[in-house]
Amino acid sequence: MKRTAITNTVTYIEPDSMSNFKSCAGVVVSGSARIFLDVNMSKADTLTLLRSExxxxxxxxxxxxxxxxxxxLVLEHTDAELFIPEGEEAYLGSLDELVQKTAGSYGLIPEWTDFIANVIGFQGLSGFSTYMPEDRVSAGHDTIQCIPSPGHSPSHTSFYFPEEKILFTGDMGIDRFGPWYGWADCDLRELVASALRLRALDVSVLLTSHGGILTSDIEKAWDNGLRKIIEREQHIEDRLHKGKTRAEIIEQGIFFRNKSEVMEPMRSFLYMWDSYMLDQHMTVLKEGGLRQFFPEFKTVIYTEKRK
Ligand SMILES: [Fe+2]
Structure with missing residues:
Protein backbone atom coordinates (compact mmCIF):
# COMPACT_ATOMS: atom_id res chain seq x y z
CA MET A 1 0.00 0.00 0.00
CA LYS A 2 1.09 3.56 -0.64
CA ARG A 3 0.71 6.39 1.85
CA THR A 4 0.66 10.07 0.88
CA ALA A 5 0.63 12.74 3.59
CA ILE A 6 -1.89 15.44 2.64
CA THR A 7 -1.49 17.42 5.90
CA ASN A 8 0.11 16.63 9.27
CA THR A 9 -3.00 14.68 10.21
CA VAL A 10 -4.59 13.56 6.94
CA THR A 11 -3.10 10.68 4.96
CA TYR A 12 -4.33 9.24 1.66
CA ILE A 13 -3.83 5.50 1.39
CA GLU A 14 -3.89 3.47 -1.82
CA PRO A 15 -3.89 -0.31 -2.15
CA ASP A 16 -1.26 -2.15 -4.19
CA SER A 17 -3.98 -3.47 -6.50
CA MET A 18 -7.60 -2.65 -7.25
CA SER A 19 -8.23 -5.74 -9.40
CA ASN A 20 -11.42 -7.77 -9.12
CA PHE A 21 -13.28 -4.92 -7.41
CA LYS A 22 -11.75 -5.85 -4.05
CA SER A 23 -10.24 -2.59 -2.83
CA CYS A 24 -10.21 1.19 -3.06
CA ALA A 25 -8.16 4.13 -1.83
CA GLY A 26 -9.02 5.63 1.55
CA VAL A 27 -8.11 8.25 4.12
CA VAL A 28 -6.67 8.09 7.64
CA VAL A 29 -7.14 11.09 9.93
CA SER A 30 -4.90 11.07 13.00
CA GLY A 31 -5.96 13.90 15.25
CA SER A 32 -7.36 13.77 18.78
CA ALA A 33 -9.23 10.76 17.43
CA ARG A 34 -8.12 8.44 14.64
CA ILE A 35 -10.69 8.15 11.88
CA PHE A 36 -10.54 5.81 8.89
CA LEU A 37 -12.52 6.48 5.71
CA ASP A 38 -12.89 3.59 3.22
CA VAL A 39 -9.54 2.03 4.15
CA ASN A 40 -10.23 -1.11 2.10
CA MET A 41 -6.73 -2.35 1.30
CA SER A 42 -5.81 -6.02 0.83
CA LYS A 43 -6.69 -8.11 3.87
CA ALA A 44 -3.06 -8.32 5.00
CA ASP A 45 -2.42 -4.58 4.58
CA THR A 46 -5.70 -3.62 6.26
CA LEU A 47 -4.88 -5.83 9.24
CA THR A 48 -1.39 -4.37 9.51
CA LEU A 49 -2.85 -0.88 9.51
CA LEU A 50 -5.61 -1.67 11.99
CA ARG A 51 -3.07 -3.18 14.40
CA SER A 52 -0.41 -0.50 14.09
CA GLU A 53 -2.80 2.50 14.03
CA LEU A 73 -11.84 -6.63 10.09
CA VAL A 74 -12.55 -3.37 11.93
CA LEU A 75 -15.25 -5.06 14.00
CA GLU A 76 -13.18 -8.16 14.71
CA HIS A 77 -9.78 -6.61 15.38
CA THR A 78 -10.40 -3.16 16.86
CA ASP A 79 -12.68 -1.41 19.35
CA ALA A 80 -13.67 1.16 16.73
CA GLU A 81 -17.26 1.98 15.91
CA LEU A 82 -18.00 1.19 12.27
CA PHE A 83 -20.35 3.54 10.43
CA ILE A 84 -22.19 3.06 7.15
CA PRO A 85 -24.51 5.67 5.57
CA GLU A 86 -28.09 5.59 6.75
CA GLY A 87 -30.27 3.97 4.10
CA GLU A 88 -27.86 1.23 3.03
CA GLU A 89 -28.20 -1.01 6.10
CA ALA A 90 -30.29 -3.60 4.25
CA TYR A 91 -27.54 -4.21 1.68
CA LEU A 92 -24.96 -5.31 4.17
CA GLY A 93 -26.81 -7.52 6.62
CA SER A 94 -26.45 -10.72 4.64
CA LEU A 95 -24.98 -12.10 1.44
CA ASP A 96 -28.43 -13.15 0.17
CA GLU A 97 -29.92 -9.71 0.76
CA LEU A 98 -27.05 -8.00 -1.02
CA VAL A 99 -27.35 -10.33 -4.01
CA GLN A 100 -31.10 -9.83 -4.24
CA LYS A 101 -30.73 -6.07 -4.20
CA THR A 102 -27.99 -6.00 -6.84
CA ALA A 103 -27.90 -8.82 -9.43
CA GLY A 104 -31.27 -10.19 -8.30
CA SER A 105 -33.38 -8.52 -10.94
CA TYR A 106 -30.97 -9.47 -13.72
CA GLY A 107 -30.98 -13.21 -13.10
CA LEU A 108 -27.33 -13.83 -12.28
CA ILE A 109 -27.93 -14.82 -8.69
CA PRO A 110 -25.82 -18.03 -8.54
CA GLU A 111 -22.84 -16.52 -10.37
CA TRP A 112 -22.90 -13.26 -8.40
CA THR A 113 -23.36 -15.07 -5.10
CA ASP A 114 -20.36 -17.27 -5.83
CA PHE A 115 -18.24 -14.30 -6.87
CA ILE A 116 -19.10 -12.22 -3.81
CA ALA A 117 -18.64 -15.08 -1.38
CA ASN A 118 -15.59 -16.80 -2.83
CA VAL A 119 -13.65 -14.16 -4.78
CA ILE A 120 -14.43 -11.03 -2.80
CA GLY A 121 -15.05 -12.81 0.50
CA PHE A 122 -18.22 -11.09 1.76
CA GLN A 123 -20.62 -12.96 4.02
CA GLY A 124 -22.64 -10.16 5.60
CA LEU A 125 -21.86 -7.56 8.21
CA SER A 126 -23.45 -6.90 11.58
CA GLY A 127 -22.69 -4.64 14.49
CA PHE A 128 -22.31 -1.43 12.49
CA SER A 129 -23.79 1.97 13.26
CA THR A 130 -25.12 4.49 10.76
CA TYR A 131 -24.28 8.10 10.04
CA MET A 132 -26.70 10.68 8.71
CA PRO A 133 -26.41 13.11 5.79
CA GLU A 134 -24.51 16.25 6.84
CA ASP A 135 -23.16 14.64 10.04
CA ARG A 136 -19.94 16.27 11.20
CA VAL A 137 -17.16 14.36 12.92
CA SER A 138 -14.44 16.08 14.87
CA ALA A 139 -10.88 14.80 15.30
CA GLY A 140 -9.32 17.80 16.99
CA HIS A 141 -8.14 20.24 14.36
CA ASP A 142 -9.90 18.32 11.60
CA THR A 143 -13.62 18.39 11.06
CA ILE A 144 -15.07 15.94 8.59
CA GLN A 145 -18.41 16.73 7.06
CA CYS A 146 -20.46 13.88 5.56
CA ILE A 147 -21.79 15.20 2.25
CA PRO A 148 -24.55 13.12 0.70
CA SER A 149 -23.71 12.43 -2.94
CA PRO A 150 -26.34 9.89 -4.07
CA GLY A 151 -26.65 8.47 -7.54
CA HIS A 152 -23.76 6.03 -7.71
CA SER A 153 -25.53 4.29 -4.82
CA PRO A 154 -28.61 5.41 -2.86
CA SER A 155 -26.72 6.83 0.14
CA HIS A 156 -23.29 7.35 -1.37
CA THR A 157 -21.40 9.87 0.74
CA SER A 158 -18.36 12.07 0.16
CA PHE A 159 -16.27 13.52 3.01
CA TYR A 160 -15.28 17.18 3.16
CA PHE A 161 -12.69 18.81 5.40
CA PRO A 162 -13.83 22.47 5.31
CA GLU A 163 -10.80 23.97 7.08
CA GLU A 164 -8.25 22.27 4.84
CA LYS A 165 -10.49 22.33 1.74
CA ILE A 166 -9.96 18.63 1.19
CA LEU A 167 -12.67 16.53 -0.42
CA PHE A 168 -12.63 12.72 -0.41
CA THR A 169 -15.07 12.04 -3.23
CA GLY A 170 -15.64 8.31 -2.89
CA ASP A 171 -16.85 6.82 -6.18
CA MET A 172 -17.84 9.94 -8.12
CA GLY A 173 -15.97 8.78 -11.21
CA ILE A 174 -13.16 11.33 -11.18
CA ASP A 175 -10.80 8.84 -12.75
CA ARG A 176 -9.93 7.58 -16.22
CA PHE A 177 -13.06 5.39 -16.34
CA GLY A 178 -15.62 8.08 -15.56
CA PRO A 179 -18.81 7.87 -13.48
CA TRP A 180 -20.42 4.44 -13.06
CA TYR A 181 -24.11 3.74 -12.52
CA GLY A 182 -24.49 0.04 -13.25
CA TRP A 183 -26.98 -1.20 -10.67
CA ALA A 184 -30.74 -0.83 -10.73
CA ASP A 185 -30.53 1.30 -7.56
CA CYS A 186 -28.24 3.87 -9.20
CA ASP A 187 -29.80 7.14 -10.28
CA LEU A 188 -28.14 8.98 -13.13
CA ARG A 189 -29.93 12.26 -12.54
CA GLU A 190 -29.04 12.21 -8.85
CA LEU A 191 -25.45 11.38 -9.69
CA VAL A 192 -25.13 14.39 -12.00
CA ALA A 193 -26.78 16.62 -9.41
CA SER A 194 -24.36 15.30 -6.76
CA ALA A 195 -21.35 15.92 -9.01
CA LEU A 196 -22.48 19.50 -9.64
CA ARG A 197 -22.94 20.12 -5.90
CA LEU A 198 -19.49 18.73 -5.09
CA ARG A 199 -17.97 20.66 -7.99
CA ALA A 200 -19.26 23.87 -6.37
CA LEU A 201 -17.41 23.24 -3.07
CA ASP A 202 -14.24 25.15 -2.30
CA VAL A 203 -11.66 22.38 -2.73
CA SER A 204 -7.86 22.54 -2.87
CA VAL A 205 -7.15 18.80 -2.68
CA LEU A 206 -9.41 16.21 -4.26
CA LEU A 207 -8.90 12.64 -3.06
CA THR A 208 -10.64 9.94 -5.07
CA SER A 209 -11.40 6.26 -4.52
CA HIS A 210 -9.92 5.05 -7.79
CA GLY A 211 -8.23 7.99 -9.49
CA GLY A 212 -5.58 9.27 -7.09
CA ILE A 213 -5.06 12.85 -5.87
CA LEU A 214 -5.81 16.11 -7.69
CA THR A 215 -4.44 19.46 -6.56
CA SER A 216 -5.07 21.48 -9.73
CA ASP A 217 -7.71 21.73 -12.47
CA ILE A 218 -10.26 20.27 -10.07
CA GLU A 219 -13.30 21.86 -11.72
CA LYS A 220 -11.99 20.66 -15.06
CA ALA A 221 -11.79 17.13 -13.68
CA TRP A 222 -15.46 17.31 -12.65
CA ASP A 223 -16.34 18.62 -16.11
CA ASN A 224 -14.43 15.77 -17.73
CA GLY A 225 -16.43 13.27 -15.68
CA LEU A 226 -19.71 14.95 -16.54
CA ARG A 227 -18.71 15.15 -20.18
CA LYS A 228 -18.19 11.37 -20.25
CA ILE A 229 -21.81 10.94 -19.16
CA ILE A 230 -23.06 13.34 -21.82
CA GLU A 231 -21.01 11.59 -24.49
CA ARG A 232 -22.54 8.27 -23.46
CA GLU A 233 -26.01 9.80 -23.73
CA GLN A 234 -25.21 11.22 -27.16
CA HIS A 235 -23.73 7.91 -28.28
CA ILE A 236 -26.88 6.04 -27.20
CA GLU A 237 -29.15 8.60 -28.87
CA ASP A 238 -27.17 8.31 -32.09
CA ARG A 239 -27.37 4.51 -32.04
CA LEU A 240 -31.12 4.67 -31.42
CA HIS A 241 -31.56 7.08 -34.33
CA LYS A 242 -29.67 4.64 -36.51
CA GLY A 243 -32.07 1.86 -35.55
CA LYS A 244 -29.69 -0.13 -33.38
CA THR A 245 -31.26 -2.58 -30.95
CA ARG A 246 -30.77 -2.59 -27.20
CA ALA A 247 -28.55 -5.69 -27.50
CA GLU A 248 -26.41 -4.03 -30.18
CA ILE A 249 -25.96 -0.88 -28.07
CA ILE A 250 -24.94 -2.92 -25.04
CA GLU A 251 -22.63 -5.04 -27.17
CA GLN A 252 -20.86 -1.93 -28.42
CA GLY A 253 -20.51 -0.79 -24.81
CA ILE A 254 -21.74 1.95 -22.50
CA PHE A 255 -19.00 1.71 -19.87
CA PHE A 256 -17.29 -1.56 -20.79
CA ARG A 257 -15.89 -2.20 -24.26
CA ASN A 258 -14.72 -5.57 -25.64
CA LYS A 259 -16.82 -7.51 -23.15
CA SER A 260 -16.98 -10.61 -25.32
CA GLU A 261 -13.23 -11.12 -24.85
CA VAL A 262 -13.48 -11.31 -21.06
CA MET A 263 -13.62 -14.67 -19.26
CA GLU A 264 -16.76 -15.79 -17.47
CA PRO A 265 -18.25 -15.06 -15.03
CA MET A 266 -16.86 -11.51 -15.34
CA ARG A 267 -18.12 -11.29 -18.93
CA SER A 268 -21.72 -11.74 -17.77
CA PHE A 269 -21.23 -9.19 -14.99
CA LEU A 270 -19.97 -6.61 -17.49
CA TYR A 271 -23.01 -7.18 -19.73
CA MET A 272 -25.23 -6.87 -16.65
CA TRP A 273 -23.67 -3.57 -15.57
CA ASP A 274 -23.80 -2.10 -19.08
CA SER A 275 -27.41 -3.20 -19.35
CA TYR A 276 -28.30 -1.36 -16.14
CA MET A 277 -26.37 1.69 -17.32
CA LEU A 278 -28.30 1.71 -20.57
CA ASP A 279 -31.53 1.51 -18.52
CA GLN A 280 -30.43 4.64 -16.64
CA HIS A 281 -29.84 6.54 -19.87
CA MET A 282 -33.10 5.31 -21.44
CA THR A 283 -35.07 6.54 -18.43
CA VAL A 284 -33.51 9.99 -18.69
CA LEU A 285 -33.77 10.11 -22.51
CA LYS A 286 -37.51 9.38 -22.33
CA GLU A 287 -37.81 12.57 -20.31
CA GLY A 288 -35.79 14.65 -22.73
CA GLY A 289 -32.21 13.76 -21.84
CA LEU A 290 -29.81 15.24 -19.31
CA ARG A 291 -29.82 18.63 -21.06
CA GLN A 292 -33.46 18.89 -20.03
CA PHE A 293 -32.56 18.64 -16.35
CA PHE A 294 -29.23 20.40 -16.21
CA PRO A 295 -29.37 23.37 -18.60
CA GLU A 296 -27.02 25.30 -16.31
CA PHE A 297 -23.98 23.34 -17.39
CA LYS A 298 -24.90 23.11 -21.04
CA THR A 299 -22.25 25.52 -22.20
CA VAL A 300 -19.56 23.95 -20.02
CA ILE A 301 -20.20 20.31 -20.61
CA TYR A 302 -22.05 19.69 -23.84
CA THR A 303 -19.89 18.99 -26.82
CA GLU A 304 -21.03 20.14 -30.22
CA LYS A 305 -19.74 17.04 -31.94
CA ARG A 306 -23.06 15.38 -32.71
CA LYS A 307 -23.15 13.96 -36.19
FE1 LIG B 1 -18.95 2.14 -5.81
Whole structure:
Protein backbone atom coordinates (compact mmCIF):
# COMPACT_ATOMS: atom_id res chain seq x y z
CA MET A 1 0.00 0.00 0.00
CA LYS A 2 1.09 3.56 -0.64
CA ARG A 3 0.71 6.39 1.85
CA THR A 4 0.66 10.07 0.88
CA ALA A 5 0.63 12.74 3.59
CA ILE A 6 -1.89 15.44 2.64
CA THR A 7 -1.49 17.42 5.90
CA ASN A 8 0.11 16.63 9.27
CA THR A 9 -3.00 14.68 10.21
CA VAL A 10 -4.59 13.56 6.94
CA THR A 11 -3.10 10.68 4.96
CA TYR A 12 -4.33 9.24 1.66
CA ILE A 13 -3.83 5.50 1.39
CA GLU A 14 -3.89 3.47 -1.82
CA PRO A 15 -3.89 -0.31 -2.15
CA ASP A 16 -1.26 -2.15 -4.19
CA SER A 17 -3.98 -3.47 -6.50
CA MET A 18 -7.60 -2.65 -7.25
CA SER A 19 -8.23 -5.74 -9.40
CA ASN A 20 -11.42 -7.77 -9.12
CA PHE A 21 -13.28 -4.92 -7.41
CA LYS A 22 -11.75 -5.85 -4.05
CA SER A 23 -10.24 -2.59 -2.83
CA CYS A 24 -10.21 1.19 -3.06
CA ALA A 25 -8.16 4.13 -1.83
CA GLY A 26 -9.02 5.63 1.55
CA VAL A 27 -8.11 8.25 4.12
CA VAL A 28 -6.67 8.09 7.64
CA VAL A 29 -7.14 11.09 9.93
CA SER A 30 -4.90 11.07 13.00
CA GLY A 31 -5.96 13.90 15.25
CA SER A 32 -7.36 13.77 18.78
CA ALA A 33 -9.23 10.76 17.43
CA ARG A 34 -8.12 8.44 14.64
CA ILE A 35 -10.69 8.15 11.88
CA PHE A 36 -10.54 5.81 8.89
CA LEU A 37 -12.52 6.48 5.71
CA ASP A 38 -12.89 3.59 3.22
CA VAL A 39 -9.54 2.03 4.15
CA ASN A 40 -10.23 -1.11 2.10
CA MET A 41 -6.73 -2.35 1.30
CA SER A 42 -5.81 -6.02 0.83
CA LYS A 43 -6.69 -8.11 3.87
CA ALA A 44 -3.06 -8.32 5.00
CA ASP A 45 -2.42 -4.58 4.58
CA THR A 46 -5.70 -3.62 6.26
CA LEU A 47 -4.88 -5.83 9.24
CA THR A 48 -1.39 -4.37 9.51
CA LEU A 49 -2.85 -0.88 9.51
CA LEU A 50 -5.61 -1.67 11.99
CA ARG A 51 -3.07 -3.18 14.40
CA SER A 52 -0.41 -0.50 14.09
CA GLU A 53 -2.80 2.50 14.03
CA UNK A 54 -6.10 1.32 15.51
CA UNK A 55 -8.95 3.68 14.59
CA UNK A 56 -11.52 5.10 16.98
CA UNK A 57 -14.09 5.40 14.23
CA UNK A 58 -14.32 3.87 10.76
CA UNK A 59 -16.57 5.17 7.97
CA UNK A 60 -17.73 3.46 4.80
CA UNK A 61 -18.83 5.74 1.93
CA UNK A 62 -21.34 3.29 0.38
CA UNK A 63 -22.26 -0.37 0.28
CA UNK A 64 -20.29 -1.43 -2.84
CA UNK A 65 -17.98 -4.27 -1.95
CA UNK A 66 -14.71 -2.66 -2.98
CA UNK A 67 -15.38 -0.19 -0.12
CA UNK A 68 -16.82 -2.56 2.45
CA UNK A 69 -14.77 -5.72 3.05
CA UNK A 70 -12.48 -4.10 5.62
CA UNK A 71 -15.52 -3.40 7.83
CA UNK A 72 -15.53 -6.93 9.18
CA LEU A 73 -11.84 -6.63 10.09
CA VAL A 74 -12.55 -3.37 11.93
CA LEU A 75 -15.25 -5.06 14.00
CA GLU A 76 -13.18 -8.16 14.71
CA HIS A 77 -9.78 -6.61 15.38
CA THR A 78 -10.40 -3.16 16.86
CA ASP A 79 -12.68 -1.41 19.35
CA ALA A 80 -13.67 1.16 16.73
CA GLU A 81 -17.26 1.98 15.91
CA LEU A 82 -18.00 1.19 12.27
CA PHE A 83 -20.35 3.54 10.43
CA ILE A 84 -22.19 3.06 7.15
CA PRO A 85 -24.51 5.67 5.57
CA GLU A 86 -28.09 5.59 6.75
CA GLY A 87 -30.27 3.97 4.10
CA GLU A 88 -27.86 1.23 3.03
CA GLU A 89 -28.20 -1.01 6.10
CA ALA A 90 -30.29 -3.60 4.25
CA TYR A 91 -27.54 -4.21 1.68
CA LEU A 92 -24.96 -5.31 4.17
CA GLY A 93 -26.81 -7.52 6.62
CA SER A 94 -26.45 -10.72 4.64
CA LEU A 95 -24.98 -12.10 1.44
CA ASP A 96 -28.43 -13.15 0.17
CA GLU A 97 -29.92 -9.71 0.76
CA LEU A 98 -27.05 -8.00 -1.02
CA VAL A 99 -27.35 -10.33 -4.01
CA GLN A 100 -31.10 -9.83 -4.24
CA LYS A 101 -30.73 -6.07 -4.20
CA THR A 102 -27.99 -6.00 -6.84
CA ALA A 103 -27.90 -8.82 -9.43
CA GLY A 104 -31.27 -10.19 -8.30
CA SER A 105 -33.38 -8.52 -10.94
CA TYR A 106 -30.97 -9.47 -13.72
CA GLY A 107 -30.98 -13.21 -13.10
CA LEU A 108 -27.33 -13.83 -12.28
CA ILE A 109 -27.93 -14.82 -8.69
CA PRO A 110 -25.82 -18.03 -8.54
CA GLU A 111 -22.84 -16.52 -10.37
CA TRP A 112 -22.90 -13.26 -8.40
CA THR A 113 -23.36 -15.07 -5.10
CA ASP A 114 -20.36 -17.27 -5.83
CA PHE A 115 -18.24 -14.30 -6.87
CA ILE A 116 -19.10 -12.22 -3.81
CA ALA A 117 -18.64 -15.08 -1.38
CA ASN A 118 -15.59 -16.80 -2.83
CA VAL A 119 -13.65 -14.16 -4.78
CA ILE A 120 -14.43 -11.03 -2.80
CA GLY A 121 -15.05 -12.81 0.50
CA PHE A 122 -18.22 -11.09 1.76
CA GLN A 123 -20.62 -12.96 4.02
CA GLY A 124 -22.64 -10.16 5.60
CA LEU A 125 -21.86 -7.56 8.21
CA SER A 126 -23.45 -6.90 11.58
CA GLY A 127 -22.69 -4.64 14.49
CA PHE A 128 -22.31 -1.43 12.49
CA SER A 129 -23.79 1.97 13.26
CA THR A 130 -25.12 4.49 10.76
CA TYR A 131 -24.28 8.10 10.04
CA MET A 132 -26.70 10.68 8.71
CA PRO A 133 -26.41 13.11 5.79
CA GLU A 134 -24.51 16.25 6.84
CA ASP A 135 -23.16 14.64 10.04
CA ARG A 136 -19.94 16.27 11.20
CA VAL A 137 -17.16 14.36 12.92
CA SER A 138 -14.44 16.08 14.87
CA ALA A 139 -10.88 14.80 15.30
CA GLY A 140 -9.32 17.80 16.99
CA HIS A 141 -8.14 20.24 14.36
CA ASP A 142 -9.90 18.32 11.60
CA THR A 143 -13.62 18.39 11.06
CA ILE A 144 -15.07 15.94 8.59
CA GLN A 145 -18.41 16.73 7.06
CA CYS A 146 -20.46 13.88 5.56
CA ILE A 147 -21.79 15.20 2.25
CA PRO A 148 -24.55 13.12 0.70
CA SER A 149 -23.71 12.43 -2.94
CA PRO A 150 -26.34 9.89 -4.07
CA GLY A 151 -26.65 8.47 -7.54
CA HIS A 152 -23.76 6.03 -7.71
CA SER A 153 -25.53 4.29 -4.82
CA PRO A 154 -28.61 5.41 -2.86
CA SER A 155 -26.72 6.83 0.14
CA HIS A 156 -23.29 7.35 -1.37
CA THR A 157 -21.40 9.87 0.74
CA SER A 158 -18.36 12.07 0.16
CA PHE A 159 -16.27 13.52 3.01
CA TYR A 160 -15.28 17.18 3.16
CA PHE A 161 -12.69 18.81 5.40
CA PRO A 162 -13.83 22.47 5.31
CA GLU A 163 -10.80 23.97 7.08
CA GLU A 164 -8.25 22.27 4.84
CA LYS A 165 -10.49 22.33 1.74
CA ILE A 166 -9.96 18.63 1.19
CA LEU A 167 -12.67 16.53 -0.42
CA PHE A 168 -12.63 12.72 -0.41
CA THR A 169 -15.07 12.04 -3.23
CA GLY A 170 -15.64 8.31 -2.89
CA ASP A 171 -16.85 6.82 -6.18
CA MET A 172 -17.84 9.94 -8.12
CA GLY A 173 -15.97 8.78 -11.21
CA ILE A 174 -13.16 11.33 -11.18
CA ASP A 175 -10.80 8.84 -12.75
CA ARG A 176 -9.93 7.58 -16.22
CA PHE A 177 -13.06 5.39 -16.34
CA GLY A 178 -15.62 8.08 -15.56
CA PRO A 179 -18.81 7.87 -13.48
CA TRP A 180 -20.42 4.44 -13.06
CA TYR A 181 -24.11 3.74 -12.52
CA GLY A 182 -24.49 0.04 -13.25
CA TRP A 183 -26.98 -1.20 -10.67
CA ALA A 184 -30.74 -0.83 -10.73
CA ASP A 185 -30.53 1.30 -7.56
CA CYS A 186 -28.24 3.87 -9.20
CA ASP A 187 -29.80 7.14 -10.28
CA LEU A 188 -28.14 8.98 -13.13
CA ARG A 189 -29.93 12.26 -12.54
CA GLU A 190 -29.04 12.21 -8.85
CA LEU A 191 -25.45 11.38 -9.69
CA VAL A 192 -25.13 14.39 -12.00
CA ALA A 193 -26.78 16.62 -9.41
CA SER A 194 -24.36 15.30 -6.76
CA ALA A 195 -21.35 15.92 -9.01
CA LEU A 196 -22.48 19.50 -9.64
CA ARG A 197 -22.94 20.12 -5.90
CA LEU A 198 -19.49 18.73 -5.09
CA ARG A 199 -17.97 20.66 -7.99
CA ALA A 200 -19.26 23.87 -6.37
CA LEU A 201 -17.41 23.24 -3.07
CA ASP A 202 -14.24 25.15 -2.30
CA VAL A 203 -11.66 22.38 -2.73
CA SER A 204 -7.86 22.54 -2.87
CA VAL A 205 -7.15 18.80 -2.68
CA LEU A 206 -9.41 16.21 -4.26
CA LEU A 207 -8.90 12.64 -3.06
CA THR A 208 -10.64 9.94 -5.07
CA SER A 209 -11.40 6.26 -4.52
CA HIS A 210 -9.92 5.05 -7.79
CA GLY A 211 -8.23 7.99 -9.49
CA GLY A 212 -5.58 9.27 -7.09
CA ILE A 213 -5.06 12.85 -5.87
CA LEU A 214 -5.81 16.11 -7.69
CA THR A 215 -4.44 19.46 -6.56
CA SER A 216 -5.07 21.48 -9.73
CA ASP A 217 -7.71 21.73 -12.47
CA ILE A 218 -10.26 20.27 -10.07
CA GLU A 219 -13.30 21.86 -11.72
CA LYS A 220 -11.99 20.66 -15.06
CA ALA A 221 -11.79 17.13 -13.68
CA TRP A 222 -15.46 17.31 -12.65
CA ASP A 223 -16.34 18.62 -16.11
CA ASN A 224 -14.43 15.77 -17.73
CA GLY A 225 -16.43 13.27 -15.68
CA LEU A 226 -19.71 14.95 -16.54
CA ARG A 227 -18.71 15.15 -20.18
CA LYS A 228 -18.19 11.37 -20.25
CA ILE A 229 -21.81 10.94 -19.16
CA ILE A 230 -23.06 13.34 -21.82
CA GLU A 231 -21.01 11.59 -24.49
CA ARG A 232 -22.54 8.27 -23.46
CA GLU A 233 -26.01 9.80 -23.73
CA GLN A 234 -25.21 11.22 -27.16
CA HIS A 235 -23.73 7.91 -28.28
CA ILE A 236 -26.88 6.04 -27.20
CA GLU A 237 -29.15 8.60 -28.87
CA ASP A 238 -27.17 8.31 -32.09
CA ARG A 239 -27.37 4.51 -32.04
CA LEU A 240 -31.12 4.67 -31.42
CA HIS A 241 -31.56 7.08 -34.33
CA LYS A 242 -29.67 4.64 -36.51
CA GLY A 243 -32.07 1.86 -35.55
CA LYS A 244 -29.69 -0.13 -33.38
CA THR A 245 -31.26 -2.58 -30.95
CA ARG A 246 -30.77 -2.59 -27.20
CA ALA A 247 -28.55 -5.69 -27.50
CA GLU A 248 -26.41 -4.03 -30.18
CA ILE A 249 -25.96 -0.88 -28.07
CA ILE A 250 -24.94 -2.92 -25.04
CA GLU A 251 -22.63 -5.04 -27.17
CA GLN A 252 -20.86 -1.93 -28.42
CA GLY A 253 -20.51 -0.79 -24.81
CA ILE A 254 -21.74 1.95 -22.50
CA PHE A 255 -19.00 1.71 -19.87
CA PHE A 256 -17.29 -1.56 -20.79
CA ARG A 257 -15.89 -2.20 -24.26
CA ASN A 258 -14.72 -5.57 -25.64
CA LYS A 259 -16.82 -7.51 -23.15
CA SER A 260 -16.98 -10.61 -25.32
CA GLU A 261 -13.23 -11.12 -24.85
CA VAL A 262 -13.48 -11.31 -21.06
CA MET A 263 -13.62 -14.67 -19.26
CA GLU A 264 -16.76 -15.79 -17.47
CA PRO A 265 -18.25 -15.06 -15.03
CA MET A 266 -16.86 -11.51 -15.34
CA ARG A 267 -18.12 -11.29 -18.93
CA SER A 268 -21.72 -11.74 -17.77
CA PHE A 269 -21.23 -9.19 -14.99
CA LEU A 270 -19.97 -6.61 -17.49
CA TYR A 271 -23.01 -7.18 -19.73
CA MET A 272 -25.23 -6.87 -16.65
CA TRP A 273 -23.67 -3.57 -15.57
CA ASP A 274 -23.80 -2.10 -19.08
CA SER A 275 -27.41 -3.20 -19.35
CA TYR A 276 -28.30 -1.36 -16.14
CA MET A 277 -26.37 1.69 -17.32
CA LEU A 278 -28.30 1.71 -20.57
CA ASP A 279 -31.53 1.51 -18.52
CA GLN A 280 -30.43 4.64 -16.64
CA HIS A 281 -29.84 6.54 -19.87
CA MET A 282 -33.10 5.31 -21.44
CA THR A 283 -35.07 6.54 -18.43
CA VAL A 284 -33.51 9.99 -18.69
CA LEU A 285 -33.77 10.11 -22.51
CA LYS A 286 -37.51 9.38 -22.33
CA GLU A 287 -37.81 12.57 -20.31
CA GLY A 288 -35.79 14.65 -22.73
CA GLY A 289 -32.21 13.76 -21.84
CA LEU A 290 -29.81 15.24 -19.31
CA ARG A 291 -29.82 18.63 -21.06
CA GLN A 292 -33.46 18.89 -20.03
CA PHE A 293 -32.56 18.64 -16.35
CA PHE A 294 -29.23 20.40 -16.21
CA PRO A 295 -29.37 23.37 -18.60
CA GLU A 296 -27.02 25.30 -16.31
CA PHE A 297 -23.98 23.34 -17.39
CA LYS A 298 -24.90 23.11 -21.04
CA THR A 299 -22.25 25.52 -22.20
CA VAL A 300 -19.56 23.95 -20.02
CA ILE A 301 -20.20 20.31 -20.61
CA TYR A 302 -22.05 19.69 -23.84
CA THR A 303 -19.89 18.99 -26.82
CA GLU A 304 -21.03 20.14 -30.22
CA LYS A 305 -19.74 17.04 -31.94
CA ARG A 306 -23.06 15.38 -32.71
CA LYS A 307 -23.15 13.96 -36.19
FE1 LIG B 1 -18.95 2.14 -5.81
Missing amino acids: PPDMAFISHYHLDHVIWGK
